[in-house]
Amino acid sequence: MYQIVQKEQFSENVVKLVVHAPRIARSRKPGHFIILRIDEKGERIPLTIAEANIEAGTITLVVQNVGVSSKRLCAMNVGDQILDLVGPLGKATHISEVGTVLACGGGVGIAPLLPIVEGFKKAGNRVVTVLAARTKELIILEKEIRQWSDEVIIMTDDGSYGIKGLVTQGAEEIIKREKVDECVTIGPAVMMKFVALLTQKYEIPTQASLNAIMVDGTGMCGACRASVGGQTKFTCIDGPEFNAHQIDFDELILRLGGYKAEEKQAWERANS
């Protein structure tokens, strides 16, 4: 059992949960994720580790209410127990000193971006971060991101905070202004697709962290497979980060909808 020791409501549908998992806190690196199961009847869902505190033995997860399991998770409180939690999973982000790094995060993708931004900063890079969301209240972890960024640009679809516009607009301005040596992007698949198209135009090496459907998260089933450079890769063990210019994003987007009907049924059942 894994106890929730802290909870923070970021916005109506986004919460931060700090969970006691000392072994994982010690072993995790930027880019790693966990799989959890709330209770006996629950499904296994992947979540990226946003932060870890070795002394306290905790890891931080950020959850957006988008379906049956995330809704239940968002409703959990301090003191509640998560039945199963395993990790750290996936390959850690490849972090090195490259010069200037452009980090692009969208929505709850900002949470997994945080440890990566921290990693690149600590490795001696200049880090410029572009955070994007639909509206002001969906921009999360801004203070933490600022701590590890030389500059932060905020974009909102509705202009309620920062600059009105998409992540790619903010990113392109940076690219035009200064030399960018590497780009990392995490967010909705559509967003990452357009970031990838942008950086491809400017020939900037780019890593994207994929958010595929997963079951076991250990390479056992292939639910999370994606086409990268024409080859089938398993996101959970070969990724979750891949060369963004080689990812078949259209296929990824189709595959993310693979259980739409079943998810809708489950949602209706849970809310009836």
Place this chain on the structure above:
Amino acid sequence: MKEYLKIERDQEWRDQLRKKIKNKERTTQERVSMTSLDPMERIKYQDREVNLGLNMEQAQREASRCMDCVNPTCIEGCPVSINIPKFIKNIERGEVLEAAKTLKETSALPAVCGRVCPQEKQCEAQCFYTLKLKKEPVAIGYLERFAADFEQQSGAVSVPETAPKNQVKVAAIGSGPASLSFAGDMIKLGYDVTVFEALHEVGGVLKYGIPEFRLPNHVVDVELESLAKMGVKFERNFIVGRTASFDDLKAEGYQAFFVASGAGLPRFMNIPGENYNGILSSNEYLTRVNLMNAAKADFDTPVLKGQNVAVIGGGNTAMDSVRTAKRLGAERAMIIYRRSREEMPARVEEVLHAEEEGIEFLNLNNPVEYFSDENGRVSKMRVQRMELGEPDASGRRRPVVVEGSEYDIPVDVVVVAIGVSPNPLVPSELPELKVSRWGTIEVDPETMQSSMPELFAGGDIVRGGATVILAMGDGRKAAAGMHKYLSQKKETAAN
């Protein structure tokens, strides 16, 4: 070993039992057949066991067919060397609990093996009836299952004796059949054994892979409880190499490791359209249904239900998948296999059960491409016909494409069950470990010791995809090998 078997055979009760019925009489009896649920009834349930087991009268009659050979060749066919005549003769004289105890002397999971072993290729293939009399072999598997079930139902489950605790900590990685067999032997030798499992449930393929209709979970759970009673510890949600490193565990006092992380990595064919929605590995399909209970409405994990389901492959996993599809309501559940019936690696009994349940067999067919509807969901598959050519290296006749024979089949779910590769998760954390080009861990075949002295390995991570019982045999060998290694190490340290 031979000496030991002879002493046991010479016991008075065995001698008397042999004299009671003449061998000629024994050999004229018909082999028992096991009753099973009616096919049309059983396909309505995901979780009803098909085979119903023997009753006492059937079991004793079948046991009396065994002639208690001087040289019991059947034992040589068993990868964990169960003392087969001893347990069978105990059934014949009505001492079924004694029979169960005999099984546990060498096997950690008799109720499992009695159900899932391909006995026709193992013990029963080496039975005197098969070898010399050209008759149906003694139903060793049925009898093993009978004795193990009898014990489970009696509530008087015996816990094998264990040696005094030696305070030496060892770890088993993975909790499938190889590990459980290893853990059972090591705990008997007095070691402090912890089994580490990545998933949230212990049992490996016995839980996520083999369906309830073939191997009920409660049967596995009783065997697991028995190991726990002997002192085996289980750590779930724990990936050795990730959750904690090998060095972390060494620092915590673990002196040796047995890696049995299996061959969980599913293979795909890499043909066009294979990543469309509705096309999934048998591992994913079976895990959703067996481990996550996706077929039950009150569980959160979904599973895709199809009207026209094609399963690619001819092994046990393919049979389990296609029969699962039928139970999930498929109108048409098909096996697509590129060779003929004769080359199918699946157990004969499971193929028969599948046929009874109305599964279609499209043998000598091979998929070449998938097509989708406008939402990216698979809608049809193109297959080509095959014919059998010359035998290949494995001795099976090689399938050859019949040119121009392509045709399309409408499908809405496709399950790919063409085999698995070794899971790279554990080896990838150990750069100094010697692995083959296929990713299997290289070991000494006698001791199961790897290129790292404190690390032993067995089961599918060494063999690629194989059977439950071969994995268990490896677990036994590794336990013996590790015991020898640790004893010698201790001796060297003392001198």
